[in-house]
Amino acid sequence: MKTMLRFITAGSVDDGKSTLIGRLLHDSKSIFEDQLSAMEKTTKRRGLQGIDLSLLTDGLQAEREQGITIDVAYRYFSTPKRKFIIADTPGHEQYTRNMVTGASTANLAIILIDARRGVLTQTKRHAYLASLVGIPHLVVAVNKMDLVGYSKEAFESIVAEFSDFAARLDIEDIVAIPMSALEGDNVVEKTENMPWYEGETLLSVLENVEREQDIGDFRFPVQWVCRPGQGFRGYMGRIESGSVAVGDEIAVLPSGRNSRIREIHTFDGPLLEAVAPQSVTLLLEEELDISRGDMIVKRDNQPKLSRTFEAMLCWLSEEPLDAKRKYLIKHGTRTSKIVFEKIDYRVNVNSLEQESGIASLSMNDIARVGLRAQHALAADSYAKNRATGSFILIDEFTNNTVAAGMMT
Amino acid sequence: MKKLDHLDILESESIHIMREVAAECANPALLFSGGKDSIVLLRLAEKAFRPARFPFPLLHIDTGHNFPEVIDFRDRRANELGERLIVRSMEDSIKNKRVVLKRHDQSRNAFQSVTLLDAIAEFNFDACLGGARRDEEKARAKERIFSFRDEFGQWDPKNQRPELWDIYNTRVHPGENIRVFPISNWTELDIWQYIRREKLEIPGIYFAHSREVIRRGNGLMPVSHLVKPLEGEKTEKISVRFRTVGDMTCTCPVESIASNLEEIIMETAATRITERGATRMDDQTSDASMELRKREGYF
Numbered sequence: 127m128k129t130m131l132r133f134i135t136a137g138s139v140d141d142g143k144s145t146l147i148g149r150l151l152h153d154s155k156s157i158f159e160d161q162l163s164a165m166e167k168t169t170k171r172r173g174l175q176g177i178d179l180s181l182l183t184d185g186l187q188a189e190r191e192q193g194i195t196i197d198v199a200y201r202y203f204s205t206p207k208r209k210f211i212i213a214d215t216p217g218h219e220q221y222t223r224n225m226v227t228g229a230s231t232a233n234l235a236i237i238l239i240d241a242r243r244g245v246l247t248q249t250k251r252h253a254y255l256a257s258l259v260g261i262p263h264l265v266v267a268v269n270k271m272d273l274v275g276y277s278k279e280a281f282e283s284i285v286a287e288f289s290d291f292a293a294r295l296d297i298e299d300i301v302a303i304p305m306s307a308l309e310g311d312n313v314v315e316k317t318e319n320m321p322w323y324e325g326e327t328l329l330s331v332l333e334n335v336e337r338e339q340d341i342g343d344f345r346f347p348v349q350w351v352c353r354p355g356q357g358f359r360g361y362m363g364r365i366e367s368g369s370v371a372v373g374d375e376i377a378v379l380p381s382g383r384n385s386r387i388r389e390i391h392t393f394d395g396p397l398l399e400a401v402a403p404q405s406v407t408l409l410l411e412e413e414l415d416i417s418r419g420d421m422i423v424k425r426d427n428q429p430k431l432s433r434t435f436e437a438m439l440c441w442l443s444e445e446p447l448d449a450k451r452k453y454l455i456k457h458g459t460r461t462s463k464i465v466f467e468k469i470d471y472r473v474n475v476n477s478l479e480q481e482s483g484i485a486s487l488s489m490n491d492i493a494r495v496g497l498r499a500q501h502a503l504a505a506d507s508y509a510k511n512r513a514t515g516s517f518i519l520i521d522e523f524t525n526n527t528v529a530a531g532m533m534t
Numbered sequence: 535m536k537k538l539d540h541l542d543i544l545e546s547e548s549i550h551i552m553r554e555v556a557a558e559c560a561n562p563a564l565l566f567s568g569g570k571d572s573i574v575l576l577r578l579a580e581k582a583f584r585p586a587r588f589p590f591p592l593l594h595i596d597t598g599h600n601f602p603e604v605i606d607f608r609d610r611r612a613n614e615l616g617e618r619l620i621v622r623s624m625e626d627s628i629k630n631k632r633v634v635l636k637r638h639d640q641s642r643n644a645f646q647s648v649t650l651l652d653a654i655a656e657f658n659f660d661a662c663l664g665g666a667r668r669d670e671e672k673a674r675a676k677e678r679i680f681s682f683r684d685e686f687g688q689w690d691p692k693n694q695r696p697e698l699w700d701i702y703n704t705r706v707h708p709g710e711n712i713r714v715f716p717i718s719n720w721t722e723l724d725i726w727q728y729i730r731r732e733k734l735e736i737p738g739i740y741f742a743h744s745r746e747v748i749r750r751g752n753g754l755m756p757v758s759h760l761v762k763p764l765e766g767e768k769t770e771k772i773s774v775r776f777r778t779v780g781d782m783t784c785t786c787p788v789e790s791i792a793s794n795l796e797e798i799i800m801e802t803a804a805t806r807i808t809e810r811g812a813t814r815m816d817d818q819t820s821d822a823s824m825e826l827r828k829r830e831g832y833f
Contacts (some may be wrong), residue, residue, distance in 0.1 A: 128542040181788040199675045200668045202721045209540040211719055223696060227678065230698040354586035362582070364550045401536055405549035405582070418557050442696045456701050459557070465815040516699045525705040530698045 128204070131332060132211040134228045134261070136252035137238030142269045146307035147214060150201050153314035154329060196530070198228045207333045222255065222475060226440045226524070226530055229259040230516070234335055236265045236328070241274045241304070243507040245287045251475045253288075257295040258438060258492065258532070260512055263335050264292075266302040267328065271320065272309050277367065278322045296479070296509070299335075303328055342369030342402075343506070345429065345514050346422040347458035352407060360391055360407035361416055362457070366513035368424075369401040374424040378416055379504040382427055385410040419460035421504045421514075429506045429514055434467065434498045436534045438508075441487040443528035449486060453480070453528065457503050457517040464519070467496040487529075508532035541728055548575075548716040549582040550700060551679060552663065555714050556582075556589040559661035562714075566619070568600075568608035569779045570736055571665030571717060574725055576615065578716060579663075591618040595650045598625045599760060599781045606735040622653040625641070651687040652750040654711055661704070661712045669721040679718045685709040712786050722777070723802050730795040733806040742775045742793045753786035 137143040201212040213228030215221075231233060235256040239249055256264055274280040279305040292300055303312055304323050311317035314329045326334070345366045352360040370376075374387045389409040390397040400406045408422060409496055416422075423429060441447055449466040471480040472493040480494075487493055510514030519529040538546075555562050564579060566572045579588050592612055596605070612619035627649045628634075654662065668675045678697045683689055695703055706712060717725070729736060746757040746769050754774060755761050760783050763769050774787035775798070792798045 127538060127539045130543050197676050197691070200719070201675065202669045202719070204721070204723065209721075209724070227696045227698050231700070349550070350557045350585070354588050358585060362553055364546060391585075393584050399536070401538070401542060403546050404536075404538070405546040405553070456703065458701075459554075512699070516701065518698060518701045518703060520703050520705060522705075525703070525707060527695045527698075527703045530696070 128207065128209060130211070131234060131335065132213065132232045133234040133236060133332065134215065134225070134232040134256075135238070136215065136256070137236075137248075137267075137269075141238035141240045143214075143238050144308045146267065146269065146305075146313065147201060147212060149307045149310055149313045150329065151201065153310060154203055154205055168445045181454040190315075191484060193445075198224050205329070205333060210332060217280075222440060222477060222492065223442045225252065225255050226259055227442075229256060229261055230530065232259075232261055234265065234332070235261045236267050238267050238269050239284055239288070241268050241270045241280055241284065244284050245291065247476045249288070250291055250478070253292055253295060253297070254473075254475060255477060257297050258440075258489055260508060260532070262298045262299050264300045265328065265331055266300065268302060268304045269307055270327070271304045272306040273404040273493045276304070276311075276319045279319070281323075282284060300324070301331055305330070320331045335397050342367040342511060343427050343429070344370050344374075344424045345506070345511065346370065346408065347460070347514075348416060348418055348422060349459050352418060358409075360409050361412065361422065362405075362407045365400055365402040366458070367402045367511055369399060370424075372397075376410070376422050377425045377428060379421045379423060379428065380431055380502045381415070381420070383412075383414050385412040385414055387411075419458075421458065423504070429504045429511075431502050431504050433500075433502050434496065435503070435505060436470075436494065436496050437517070437531040438478075439487070439495050439519075439532075440530045440533060441489055441491045441493070441512040441528065442530060443526055444489050445521070445524070445526075445528065446489075447487040447529075452522075453505075454520040454522050455497070455499060455517050455531075457505065457515060460501070460503065461520075462503065463500040463522075464497045467498050470494040470496065473479040497531075505533050507534055509534075541724065541731060544717075544720055544724060545578065545581065545717065545728070548578045549650075549699070551702070551714065551716040552579060552582040554702050554704065555661050555663060558702075559712070560659040561657070561659050562590040562663060563593040563620070563657065563659045564571075564590050564663040565665070566587065566594055566608065566612070567665075567779075568594075568604040568737060569665070570610070570725055570729065570740060571667065573611070573734055573736055574717060574720075574728055575663065575665045576611065577734055580615070583684065584832070588615075588617050590663070591620050593620045593622070593653060593657075593659075595653065596621050596623040596625075596647050597646060597781050598623055599783055601737070601739055601776075601779055601782060603739050604737045604779050607735075611735075620653070620657070622649050622656075624649045627652065628732075647687065659711060660706055662713055663714045663716060664716045665717055666713075667720050667722070667725075668715075668718050677718075679715055679716070680704060681713045681715065682706065683711050683713060689713075723799070726795065726799045726802050737779065739776045739779060739787075740798070742773050742790045742797075744771055745774050745787060746771050747774060747787065754789070756785075756787055758782050758783065 135143055137148060199214045201214055203210050213232055215224040215228040227265055237252045268284050270365055285302045304320055305312040311319050312327045316327050346363050348361045348363050350362040352362050372387050377384050387408060388411045390400050391407040392408060452463050452465055455462050455464045469484045471482045472484045472491055474481055506514045515533040517531045518527050521528050632648050666674055678694050680702045723819040748763050749765050757769055772789060773791050775790040775792055776787045778785055781808055792801045
């Protein structure tokens with residue numbers, strides 16, 4: 127059975143990030159001949175030799191003209207074991223915003239370190255953001271090992287320094303791999319240049335990292351009520367976490383009314399049990415007044431229902447926060463209004479220091495805030511549940527998405 | 535407990551996206567061309583909304599240069615599903631001088647945008663669901679699942695809304711609209727595997743058949759009333775199949791003897807050329823062709 131893994135690559139062009147992605151696609155035979163020939167042409171036109179694998183990840187004309195990357199791009203490759211989705215984010219300006227966006231759907235992050243330069247401020251920033259967004263698996267790719275003579279000592283000292291820093295963060299699983307993306311060492315093929323390294327190659331880690339089946343709390347935000355005619359009243363949505371079975375005792379939030387699951391309907395026939403992230407239609411024993419924005423949960427396992435909550439917020443908009451204004455919050459399938467009650471502190475993403483006395487937030491700022499919503503929201507902490515602990519803020523005048531939030 | 539494979543997860547993501555559109559957009563439509571990606575979209579819509587009818591009509595922008603087998607298939611499929619199909623044709627846009635072509639047989643792909651934008655205005659659609667995938671092309675790789683167009687139907691790649699988790703901001707101002715791509719994260723191989731798994735019927739020209747073609751550039755041009763050999767070119771009859779079915783004047787088949795889904799999947803897994811690289815003459819004119827068309831309002 128083929129499974130799926132979404133991951134993000136963090137690092138700058140100088141760390142060889144584009145080359146690494148190019149290498150991964152190339153050695154797993156996911157680059158096509160017409161892409162190769164286009165890359166070869168461009169490399170030649172720029173007066174260079176061979177094929178520059180980093181060209182593969184250059185996207186838009188505007189970027190090619192300016193030689194920069196402006197946004198998150200998604201790449202796809204697959205091996206017989208797994209389908210992979212890479213969120214490829216640029217390493218410089220607007221970094222925080224782009225990395226948070228790319229990381230929000232990822233289960234693994236690759237953090238690139240140039241073996242010659244070691245752990246930099248940027249490395250710490252990347253690791254912090256990965257932990258903030260709740261990525262459970264981190265691969266520290268110590269790249270350009272060919273330029274430090276494949277030295278075991280160089281690798282070990284970088285790993286030691288990184289581990290020291292990472293101990294302050296909340297990341298479940300960290301693996302470090304010495305590699306050279308340019309030479310292909312330990313990316314897809316195991317290298318003979320570093321016989322002292324006994325661990326896995328990058329691809330092997332990506333293929334084997336545990337994608338734990340979600341056995342968390344059952345959470346089902348109602349997306350759409352299906353009433354095609356007499357006798358059928360189904361609540362459509364996706365199981366965000368946990369599982370549900372026919373006969374389960376449920377509660378509907380925010381009303382708190384109770385019922386039991388009568389049927390789990392799908393186009394392919396009824397199910398006795400369904401599990402995250404399946405999209406299904408739930409039918410209940412009782413006729414309750416349920417609409418979009420409500421959440422179906424198990425009676426004996428309910429999230430917190432509250433109008434006020436605290437969250438880590440990443441400000442995404444070029445327009446700074448006006449803390450006196452109301453914003454829209456979209457949380458699951460519910461949209462409501464919120465006001466800011468307080469800004470506790472802003473995180474300096476380079477030093478991890480907390481800066482207090484903050485009145486507004488600008489693009490790329492990360493802060494801990496207190497919010498009050500117009501309606502009660504059924505929510506879990508983000509650390510416990512990425513789906514029911516996350517939200518976005520929308521400016522109701524421009525309609526722009528201005529912030530991403532994670533409930534604490 | 536059921537183990538979910540990559541197709542289950544992709545399917546569920548797509549259903550979730552479609553239901554968000556149905557719930558939050560006032561007047562959506564689903565773009566259905568009779569091609570394989572939009573055939574998959576229709577199956578996903580069945581999964582998302584049955585036993586109810588679709589909460590949107592199907593819309594096809596007919597270039598007038600489509601393969602007749604595909605048009606027959608389009609009508610039959612819409613009929614089987616019992617869903618409403620709206621067709622707006624470029625012929626009408628040409629008659630009304632909304633589109634002025636230099637030659638009648640030139641590729642109409644780039645001009646579809648005019649007819650599409652006119653249809654959007656006519657029916658006041660605020661969202662169009664489409665079957666584009668990010669693996670198709672560089673510009674698509676950077677496009678959001680919910681992609682906003684200004685009142686001129688234009689896409690601004692530098693000014694896209696950040697898209698986090700699977701919380702979609704669907705709000706638009708009057709006159710603006712959204713293109714929504716529920717199968718953004720699917721690849722060509724995923725599509726074929728899903729067609730096999732769901733036993734979906736597809737137009738016959740996707741399977742290997744004998745066809746008269748002309749070798750032109752790196753591609754094979756199918757001979758038709760619109761495409762005739764130029765001086766010095768000769769035609770030959772070989773076994774081909776189509777990987778995409780678009781405008782007859784710029785959609786090229788590939789040499790193939792894959793006559794069933796199993797063989798197509800084998801070929802797709804082993805192929806060394808991208809889908810658009812092999813089959814679209816209009817994407818080969820420059821490295822940025824798709825990006826430019828999208829900025830003009832192309833799908």
